[in-house]
Amino acid sequence: MSEDLTQRHSAFRFHGSWQEFAKIAFPNLLLSIVTLGIYRFWATTREREYLWAQTDFIDERLEWTGKGMELFIGFIMVFLLLGLPFIVIQLISQGLIFRGETVLAGVITLLMFLLLFYLTGVAYFRALRYRLSRTYWRGIRGGSNDPGFGYGLSYMWKSFVGWLPIFLLVPWSMISLWNERWNAMSFGPHRFEANADWKPLMKRYLLFYLVPFLLVAGLITVAIVAAASGDQLGAIGGAGMAVGGIIVVLAILSLYIILPLAALAFYSKYFRLAVGGLRLHNLEFDFRARAPDWILFFLANMAIVICTLGIGYIFMPYRNWKFFVDHMEAYGEINIDELTQSKTIVSKHGEGLLDAFDVGAI
Amino acid sequence: MDTFFNVWHYDGRSAVRRKVEIQTIGRQFFLLENERRHGPFSFSDVEYVTRKENVDVYGLADVDGWRLMLSGPVPAELAELLPAYRKYGGWVDRLGLGKATIAFTLASAAAIAVVLLSPQWLAPLIPSSVDKKLGDALVGDFGGRFCSTPAGDAALQKLVNSLDSKPQDLQVEVAKIDMINAVALPGGKVILFDGLVKQARSPDEVAGVLAHEIGHVREKHVMQALLRQMGLAVVLGGVDGNSGALVNNMLAMSYSRESEAEADAHSMKALGNANISPVGTASFFDRLSELDGSARNRDEGQGIAGYMSSHPLSRERKKAFEKSIVKGKNYKPALTSAEWTELKTMCTQDRKAKSGFGFDFE
Numbered sequence A: 001m002s003e004d005l006t007q008r009h010s011a012f013r014f015h016g017s018w019q020e021f022a023k024i025a026f027p028n029l030l031l032s033i034v035t036l037g038i039y040r041f042w043a044t045t046r047e048r049e050y051l052w053a054q055t056d057f058i059d060e061r062l063e064w065t066g067k068g069m070e071l072f073i074g075f076i077m078v079f080l081l082l083g084l085p086f087i088v089i090q091l092i093s094q095g096l097i098f099r100g101e102t103v104l105a106g107v108i109t110l111l112m113f114l115l116l117f118y119l120t121g122v123a124y125f126r127a128l129r130y131r132l133s134r135t136y137w138r139g140i141r142g143g144s145n146d147p148g149f150g151y152g153l154s155y156m157w158k159s160f161v162g163w164l165p166i167f168l169l170v171p172w173s174m175i176s177l178w179n180e181r182w183n184a185m186s187f188g189p190h191r192f193e194a195n196a197d198w199k200p201l202m203k204r205y206l207l208f209y210l211v212p213f214l215l216v217a218g219l220i221t222v223a224i225v226a227a228a229s230g231d232q233l234g235a236i237g238g239a240g241m242a243v244g245g246i247i248v249v250l251a252i253l254s255l256y257i258i259l260p261l262a263a264l265a266f267y268s269k270y271f272r273l274a275v276g277g278l279r280l281h282n283l284e285f286d287f288r289a290r291a292p293d294w295i296l297f298f299l300a301n302m303a304i305v306i307c308t309l310g311i312g313y314i315f316m317p318y319r320n321w322k323f324f325v326d327h328m329e330a331y332g333e334i335n336i337d338e339l340t341q342s343k344t345i346v347s348k349h350g351e352g353l354l355d356a357f358d359v360g361a362i
Numbered sequence B: 001m002d003t004f005f006n007v008w009h010y011d012g013r014s015a016v017r018r019k020v021e022i023q024t025i026g027r028q029f030f031l032l033e034n035e036r037r038h039g040p041f042s043f044s045d046v047e048y049v050t051r052k053e054n055v056d057v058y059g060l061a062d063v064d065g066w067r068l069m070l071s072g073p074v075p076a077e078l079a080e081l082l083p084a085y086r087k088y089g090g091w092v093d094r095l096g097l098g099k100a101t102i103a104f105t106l107a108s109a110a111a112i113a114v115v116l117l118s119p120q121w122l123a124p125l126i127p128s129s130v131d132k133k134l135g136d137a138l139v140g141d142f143g144g145r146f147c148s149t150p151a152g153d154a155a156l157q158k159l160v161n162s163l164d165s166k167p168q169d170l171q172v173e174v175a176k177i178d179m180i181n182a183v184a185l186p187g188g189k190v191i192l193f194d195g196l197v198k199q200a201r202s203p204d205e206v207a208g209v210l211a212h213e214i215g216h217v218r219e220k221h222v223m224q225a226l227l228r229q230m231g232l233a234v235v236l237g238g239v240d241g242n243s244g245a246l247v248n249n250m251l252a253m254s255y256s257r258e259s260e261a262e263a264d265a266h267s268m269k270a271l272g273n274a275n276i277s278p279v280g281t282a283s284f285f286d287r288l289s290e291l292d293g294s295a296r297n298r299d300e301g302q303g304i305a306g307y308m309s310s311h312p313l314s315r316e317r318k319k320a321f322e323k324s325i326v327k328g329k330n331y332k333p334a335l336t337s338a339e340w341t342e343l344k345t346m347c348t349q350d351r352k353a354k355s356g357f358g359f360d361f362e
């Protein structure tokens, strides 16, 4: 038995509706408030249960089997293993500054930040691992046997190399880390293969990178032209001031509009390349959203949040997931008989580290 | 809703979908698939997993990925044997959303009340040896910044003796730091910054500030604040970063106002007992509030801003000190003019004491 995906319209389909999601999101908000936020782990779980269950892959829906308690335990672990020691270390370094041991206090603080940086990398890895291990399709799940400690080191040095040449190698570090992360993951008996290439990303990155310089150069040109014409039309008076005002407004607008647009254009290319380089046995993946789709998505999200005075924020998990599934595509074929259960270990605790640092998984 | 009762099964070993019928025998059941029979399985091992639109999904304890999926009208005799549908999970399902919300609200309110109110009676229970160790760990010798001359020390000790009945539990020091500030720390430590002593116009002013800090020590404000902060960090740990910090700061602030008022009251009483006039302290506050408006750009501006942030000035505070003046009372100066000169010049005379705060490496 095998499923041929070549003739299919799309392997992934999303059936959810925001009205149904609202019936989950509003009670979640209420319960999170009255429990001082503790319920949010169960809230996240209920939302994912719904979103996964509304997502069809070929002919069966996905299942989210994570538990709120797992996320809660993860959070408590992070609090005990990281939060408390950090408070103590901060107290100690404050004491050291009091005693005039400024250098030692600086070294301790630096080490603390390095550790935090390392753990952020580990957290990214473990979040992906956790999500795959709790995602079932036809009774089969994913996962990884790698605890992600090595990835944490890669995350440190690759990020550093990305920043070193005045941030020019950031695309390389992003793609290289994506590949490393996904190459360690598997679904069922099959290992993911991630071979995305970073070079095609450079053009978009340079666009984003150069936007501030181009803007400044453009504005200076406009200003010079305006000043020159202002001299000639000195009689009109006030006009120079008005032009100056317009330039300032334009500068601010372009900083807040053009820069985010360039960033979205870069990110859309990054995500397309990254997903496009992903393979699972005979399956290939594709993410079809292009820069205009991302920009519309982003503007709609802003509009929703602003028009609802912030309450629309609770619909963002729904919007994000729908956007993701609507644009995901898979090609190739799956041999159902060969797709056997994953032998990876299942960690008992959830995204604790990740929740503490508040980063996204994919 | 499907019109027909439909059952299918994944065995968790492969992704093959099996169309089955359920054959119930007492508390056990078999799954019949064409010529194959799966089982027996025990109903007590069956767990509710999730609902996918109109499909209820069940798992089996300890069998990874084992799934039983039912859609359409489930026969009543079978439904009785299966675990109940889980909506919110755990307590919320048992109590119902309304009752659970009320219960959680009460529990949260109780937790916050305990954290806010318990430090008042917990702080005195902390043994003074712990308090002392904490203070020593935090301050040590203050990086050699404490000033000391025989005559200056004697003048300071005279001031402390007149303001407190048990001066032996207190360790009052003048630090060679050019800031208008004074702090009370754990272990009965009070540090007057040289900047404050230098700009004071009379020993009465220093006495008022010193008595205020001794008030913080005697009322155990430092330990209380420490316990309260730790408690709030735990209770509000579940709330997301920003709103948690906001609530935390607001609560801490309202408590610090209360502590300041208590310390002021202590100061006025101590001044009265020592027969020192509160006029100096009132005018000291007056001068500070005047300086505050104009001095931010000057060198000492930072010092005053520092004092302002930890000791909010208000007209009421100044007025309270003015009110505590007893007309006709024969006040005597806190120190003789010789003693006052010694105290004021102590840091200038003591050449061994290091100066500044933090970032000099001499």
Ligand SMILES: [Zn+2]
Binding pocket: B212, B213, B216, B260, B263, B310, B311
């Ligand atoms: Zn105070």
